[in-house]
Amino acid sequence: MQLKNKKVLVTGACGFIGSHLVERLVKEDAQVKAFIYYNSFNSWGWLDTFPKEKLEKIEIFTGDIRDPNGVRDAVNGADVVFHLAALIGIPFSYHSPDTYIDTNIKGTLNILQACRHSNVKKILVTSTSEVYGTAKYIPIDEQHPRQGQSPYSATKIGADHIAESFYRSFDLPVVIVRPFNTYGPRQSARAVIPTIITQLLSGQKEIKLGALHPTRDLVFVKDTVEGFIEIARSDKTLGEEINIATQSEISIQHLAQKLIDLIDPEAKIITDNKRLRPEKSEVERLLGCNAKIKKLTNWRPKYTLDDGLRITIEWFKNKKNLRLYKPDIYNV
Template identity: 50%
Template sequence: MGKAVLVTGAGGFIGSHLTERLARLGHRVRALVRYNGRDDRGWLDDLPSDILAEIEVHRGDLKDPDAVARAVEGRELVFHLGALIAIPYSYQNPFDVVQTNVVGTAHVLDACRRSSVLERVVLTSTSEVYGTAQYVPIDEKHPVRGQSPYAATKIAADALGESYHRSFGTPVSVLRPFNTFGPRQSARAIIPTIISQALTRPVVKLGRLDPRRDLTYVKDTAEAFVSIAGCDAALGKVVNVGRGSDVTIGELVERIGAILGKPIEVETQDDRVRPSASEVERLQAGTALAESLWDWRPRYSLDDGLAETVAWIRDHLDRFRPDEYTT
């Protein structure tokens, strides 16, 4: 049976994929998007017209508690994906990131606490909260470490979710995806940065090539959100999802080059390198909990996901500015 659903951050990369998936499953989806004077609804405007026609769009800001309360009203399921997510931006504007990611999450949780019909709120965490892996695979018991202002805000948001579950009985689950990639992702992320440059210029400019990441295709991440919302055993829990294997950025460049059918020359630029104590050297997901709770298995291999992403970026190169460093 279709549920009354809210997705915050619905115009974003993962949010738009989740919104589309929920609508296709027959849920009655309300999408909260940040208001702007252009009436730009982000990636929602790229959804098929028949899907978009089924979505109720609310405009507002997570920093406005009244706007959040109106969006939550009458919703049975709330998926909270709205956030400022760029790590370089968090170095430049940490207060803005705190206001959106911490205060905004508090507004969502408090609106959910006051709801009489809410069945589940799913908060979106990030593998960045773990910092550099102290052991691999990283399970949910791994210590958290705020190695960037962004990571610190997500640690705080996760803790707020746990506190609302323990203090008020708010039905919170926290999904912690490892690095997600795919169509509709901006060049602030590593895979679109590599692909968009490789398609348009002879040399790809990057930061360090040795950090390791566990990369999950966005359709798998969206499916994980759907699954955790229906899993009663996940109430009050933080749950990792990822492929369970990692690659270096250098190896990622080689894989993308193989899909493009050409070697990719790389130039390292200092302004693309994180401060040394802030760089997360390795992330590799431990997914035993998700496997036990709802039989989690990613359906897409890294290469299959990369191939679909290359095809999408090739068809949408006008959305990218390969000559600029996107933070």
């Protein structure tokens, strides 16, 4: 499927990956409708940072993914839907699991129901590598068992299975897209890389982190977005679950040290107990298999970890960007 001139809806468009995806779709000459979470400040999230000429190419729709009426209006007329809207912070899911069920499960159901009653040609539902939990084998392929090790991951497992059921029950043209740990400019402070970078750039000499031994498969955001684009283009992806992964891993400790070496070699890592997750909830190892996406699409990762980190650091060094973060506060 070519995306040029297609009517495309992106939910979660104001967020980290969503805003990068919107930019990429504009370059693709798609007719983009950006679903923005309604708020009284009329904030469009990261889209507010876009230049005027770029915003003029985007239709803004404000609503709430939990509201089936607004979702139905947003989906109406769309050829392709990229569903990224979700609550994603794991620590906050310990505190407020109900909101995760309402947003991640019911919100996905609302999208699927609306698409079922519209002439949508393809729906890409965004999953997460967290659905796999700690690796039982590596690299983690799409057949790996699901493990709900946090309320967040449990709701994403539920959303994935509902999406699968709509494909099997109603022949809805669904694809489940499963990015591993995406990072890059605009990522929220609840993620580990912005947490480390912002502490370093604010001059802190003691970098507070939680568990240091877990490993992650880190994907630069532009590679993740290109994965979405290639999965949407391919005519072989309907009904599939597809990882976006580099098939490499790094521990949090080695990642932190790499960033320290790049920004302030005098800084030291310390463990902050309040950042530690419950023992049975911590995902110890994530190393994704990317064989399937390579087989079904033309996607290949283009950015090395070192390249991606340097680009990310430079973005955070811009004072206009750095001032949006609160490095002295633990963001759950």
